[in-house]
Amino acid sequence: MTAYLALCDDDSSWKTTEDMLSRVHDHAVNNGFKVSFGVVPCMEQKKPNNEAVRYIKSIKGDVLLHGFNHPEDYPEFRTNNVKFIDYAISEGLNILKKEFGKVPTVFVCPHEDCSKQAWDLLKRYDLAICRTVSFFGWVRRTPIRDLPIKELLQNVVRNPRFVYKRSPINYPVFQISAGFSTLRSPDIELKNAKKALDYAISNDTLCQIVMHYWEFNDALLKAYHDFIDYAATCDVVPVTLSECVEKELL
Numbered sequence: 001m002t003a004y005l006a007l008c009d010d011d012s013s014w015k016t017t018e019d020m021l022s023r024v025h026d027h028a029v030n031n032g033f034k035v036s037f038g039v040v041p042c043m044e045q046k047k048p049n050n051e052a053v054r055y056i057k058s059i060k061g062d063v064l065l066h067g068f069n070h071p072e073d074y075p076e077f078r079t080n081n082v083k084f085i086d087y088a089i090s091e092g093l094n095i096l097k098k099e100f101g102k103v104p105t106v107f108v109c110p111h112e113d114c115s116k117q118a119w120d121l122l123k124r125y126d127l128a129i130c131r132t133v134s135f136f137g138w139v140r141r142t143p144i145r146d147l148p149i150k151e152l153l154q155n156v157v158r159n160p161r162f163v164y165k166r167s168p169i170n171y172p173v174f175q176i177s178a179g180f181s182t183l184r185s186p187d188i189e190l191k192n193a194k195k196a197l198d199y200a201i202s203n204d205t206l207c208q209i210v211m212h213y214w215e216f217n218d219a220l221l222k223a224y225h226d227f228i229d230y231a232a233t234c235d236v237v238p239v240t241l242s243e244c245v246e247k248e249l250l
């Protein structure tokens, strides 16, 4: 039994320095794990910080498109303004290609939300989608033709944790298994992350751990690094989200 483990840090932007990222991620990298970064291409009209770009490149970090401006107070991809969404995706991909030398294949929804119109456009750009999963979230915001209702319902009954061997919808969507956030206590985050990894190991599936570098106080950082130490003792294959798309691991 083996899990694929993907570690994902969102929100790198012009505000992000090398120290902020290395403080959180060096430990995982030194233990042989890989990190995917959801990078904001154009926050407040500014490009991602050179230091952050350099750090991500230096650890061969995986780069995902994370919104466009990513305003802090609302999910910018919840809009149905197709013109804006189209511009934001194509320009966002251009900027990240220029900065990192590669076109991202995964889109991380800002505030974990997107409209049906955004979903359709992301598909047109062939971008896998990463967002939070809840049963009603699927039903409310997923285009109906992509919703296999029967399979969804079966999974709700059989698998309340919503961790699937394959995506339950007819399109590659990543699901968050656990995360490290200050919304809950560090002990609870550590316990949930270990539980999610154990579950993924016993089901030979993907465990995606999500975080924001800016949320880590010392206690949360210790919990995250304890999780890395735990994962290093488990039967785990480190992956990036882009590799999951490439190898069709979803």
Ligand SMILES: [Zn+2]
Binding pocket: 010, 011, 066, 070, 110, 111
């Ligand atoms: Zn974000």
